[in-house]
Amino acid sequence: MSKRVLSKKAITVLSAFLLFYIFYSVINPIVPFDTDDWYYMGYFRYPVPLWGDWNPTRILPEILMPNVSILAAYTLYPITGDYIGSMVIMYAMVMALFLTVLCVQLYEYLISLNSDKRISFILTVLWVLIHFTLLIKSDKGNVWLFGSITAACYFYYTIPAIMNEAIVLYLIRKRNDEKTSVISRVVLVILGYFGVFSNLFPAIILVAYAGVDVLYGFSKGLKQKAYSFYLILLFLISIIFEIFGGRAAGFNTIDLAGTITELTKNVFSYNKLILSSALVLLILPLLSNKNKAVRESENAESIWIMLAAIPVTLFLILVCAKTGAWYIGRADVHLVLVFYPLLSVFCLVTIRLKKDFADSKKVFAVLALAMLLNLIPLTSYNENFYKPSNTIAINPEICKRVGEDIVSQIVEAENQGLKQVDLHVPKFETEDNWPIVKYAGGPQSRFSYTLWRHGLIEDGISINLILDEEKNKEFGIG
Template sequence: FMLFFGFAYPIVPFWGDDWQMMSTYGSLKPTMYSWIPARLLPPMIQTGMGIISVYVIMPLSGLDFIDSITLMSAITLSVVYTLLSIILYRLMLSFGASKWLGLCITSIFIIGGFCMMKAHSMPLLLPADLQAEGMGYIFTLISFYIIPNVLNLALLGIVCYVLALRLNLVQKPIIIAPQPLWILTGGGIVILYLAQFSITSASLILASFCGISLFVEYCYFIAKDTKHFYHLFSFLKALGLYGIICLVCLLMWCVAAYYDIHSGRAEYCGAFNLSFGISYMYNSLKLLRTGFLTLFILTGIAILIKAYKDSSLRPFILTQFLWIISLMCVYILLVSKCGAKFYLISGLFLSMLWLMCVWLVILFKDGKKSMMILSCVSLFAFLHPFEAYKERPRESYLYHREYAKSWVNAAQLASKQGQDPLPSSCLAHFRIGSGRGGF
C-alpha cells in the first residue's frame, strides 16, 4: 500500500474544498441546524492529517507542504486499508479457514477493491480519479468518504463475528485482547460513536446490518415463544451482548440521521426523486465488471443452497441477504435526495465485495483442494477482460502537483500581505479549472 499510494499512485490536493476543509476544526458534539451536523469525524481526520503533515512530516523529512501531505495521505490510506485487511483476515480464520485460504480471500478483497469496477468509472481504492464525477477534492474524499466507509466495514466485521459466535458458527477468536474489559468497552463506544457520526452514507453500512439483524432475531424469538413476543426486555436479555451492541449502534445512527435531516445540507438537496435514484443505481451497477457480478451471483446462489442444507446457517445468511437488499434500497433513497455521485454509493460496492468474501470462506473452508479453484475463478472473474487504468497518468499528477504548489505559494504570499489566503474568487476559479479533469 505504501509503495502504491506513495509512488505509483501518489495523491495531491489541488481543489478549493481541500484547502477550505483542512482548516475546519471539528467537534465531538453535533449541532442542530448546522450545515453538516452528523459529520463529526471527517473534519477531525482532515485537520489532523494537515497538522501532522506540517508539524511532523515536514520537519522530519524536509519536504514542502504539498509533498508532505502527499506522504501523509499515503500513510493514512495504507494504515486504514491494512487494518481493514487484518480484521477481515481474522474473521476468515474465525470461520475455521486455513491461513492460506484466509490470505487468499483477503487478497480477493484487495484485488476487488481495485478491479471490480470498469476502468472509466471510479475505482474503489483509487480516489484520485480525475475523470470520475466530483473527484477533484481528493484530500476531502479520503477523510469524508474513504475512512468512514473503511471504519464502518471494520466494525461490521467485528459485529458479524459476534453474531457468528452467538450462532456457534466460528471456531477461533477474531482478536486476542489482554487489556481490561473496561478499556475495550470505552474504546469501542468511542469508535462506534465516531463511526455513526462520520457520514450518513458510510454509517448506513453498520447501522442497517444491526437493524436487520435485530429484526431477524426478533422473528426467530417470537417464532419460538409466541406468548411473549411483546416482551422487548426478554428479547434483549436473550440476545445478550450482541443485542446491546446492535441496539446502541442503531440508536446512535437514528440520532445522527435526525440531526442530518434537520441540517442546511438536507434542505439544500431538495425533494426526493425516486425514479432518478432507481435509474442511477441501475446505471451504477452496470459499471461493475461482468466478471464480478457473475461471481457475486454464483456465490450468492451457492450460499443459499448451503444454508438450505444447513439449518444453523439460515439466520446468519438471511440477515446478510436482507441487509444487502435494504442497504441498496436506502442508497437509492439517498441518491434520490442528494444527487448522483459515484463516491456516495461506493460504500455499497465495498459492502458487496466484503459480503462475497464472507460467503466464499463459508463455502470453501472445508475443501482442501479449493484453493486452486478459488484463486483461478476469482482472478479470472475480476481481471478478465483486463483493462489498464489510463485515467491517471504520471503527467497529470506532476501537473497538478506543480499547480497546487504555486497555489499554496500565492496563498502564503497573500497571507503575509494581510489579505485573505482563501478568497471566494480563487475558490470559484479553482472549481472551474479543475472540475472533472478539465485542466
C-alpha cells in the same frame, strides 16, 4: 503461537500496508487541490453534533482530515520541505492504515469461519482485487471502489466506509463472545460514535448491521444487543440533526425515479468478468458433500448478512433521491452498496470450505479461476488507467504544482510584511471557477487560514483572488 508465525503475519500485514501506501502516494496520489480540500485541511470543529450547522453530525471527517493535515505540516514538512508533498504522504499513510485494518479484520473473520489460512488469505486478496476491478470499463479513466473524487471526499466518504466495514467484520466475529474486555467495549463505543457521526452514506453500514441484529438475532439476549441499540440511537440523532442542518435546507425536491434509474444503469455497468468471478466462487459450495440439513444450517449466516443489504440499498436510494441522483453513481457510494452482498458471497463460500476440504485441487482451481478473471482487466494497465483523484481529472503532478505555487505566493507576501496579496490562480471554465472558486479569497481566505493553522504563516493575510490565464499556460492547464 510461535515467533515464526507471528513474524510471518507481521511481514504480511506490513507488505499490505506498503502496497496500499505506494498506490495512494505514487500510482494514484491523493493531492489536495480544490477549495474544499484547502478548507477542510485547516478546519476546526468540536467533536459533538452541532445544531443548525452545515453538516451537523459530520464529525469524523471534519476532525480527521484537519488533524492529519496539521500533523503532516508539523512533522513531515520540516523534513521534506515539500508542503503539498507532505500532505500526499500523510493521506496515503492514512488510507493504507485503514485498508490494512480492514484486510486484517476480513482475514480474521474468514479464519473464524474456516480454519484454513491459505483459503482465507486468497479470499482476502480476491476481495481487495474486486474493489479495484469491479468498476473497470476501459483502458483509461477508470474509477475503483476504494477511490474518491477529491482529497476531502476520501475523508468524508471512503475512509468512514472502510472503518465501518472493519467494525462490522469485528462485530460479526465477536458477536457471541461474552468475554470482551472493558477496553474493547470502550473502544467500540468510541468507534461507533465516530462511525455513525461521519457521513450518512457510510453510517448506514453500521446501522444496517445493528438493525438486522435487533430484528433477526445475530446475538442473543438484550444485553448482547445493547451495542446495536446504541448504534441505532446515534443514527436517529444524526438523522434529526441533519434534517435541520444547513445543507439539507438546500434540497427541496426528491428524484426517486431518477435515482433508481441511475442506480440500475451503474449496477449493470459493473465489469462482467468481475461479476463472473463472484459467480465462479459460488461453484465451491456445490463441491461440498455435506447433507442438506448441514448446508441449510451453514447458510444462515450468509443469509443474515445479505439481509443487511436491503436497508443499505433503500437508504442510499432515499438519500440520493434527496441530495441528487448523480450521487448514486459515485464509486465511494458503491463501496457502501456492495459491501454486504459481497460479504455474503464470501461468507457462504468460506463456511463451506472447512479444513478437511481445503486440500482439494478443485477448490484451488476455482479460486485460481476467480483470481484470473480479476486480473484480466488489469492487463491493459497504463499510467492513465485510473482516473486522478480530482474533479477535473488533471494530472496529480499539475495539482501539486498549483498548490505549491499558491503556498509560495502567500508565504512570500507575508515575508514582505504585506497584509494583502493578489493570489494568481488558473482560470477554469466554470461559473464560479471551480475547483478554485472565486469566493476562496477575502480577509478570511481558506488558503491563508489553513496555512496559518499549519504554521507556515504567523498572521492572517487577506487574499484577492486573480483568475490568471498565464497560470494556465504555466501549468499546462487547457
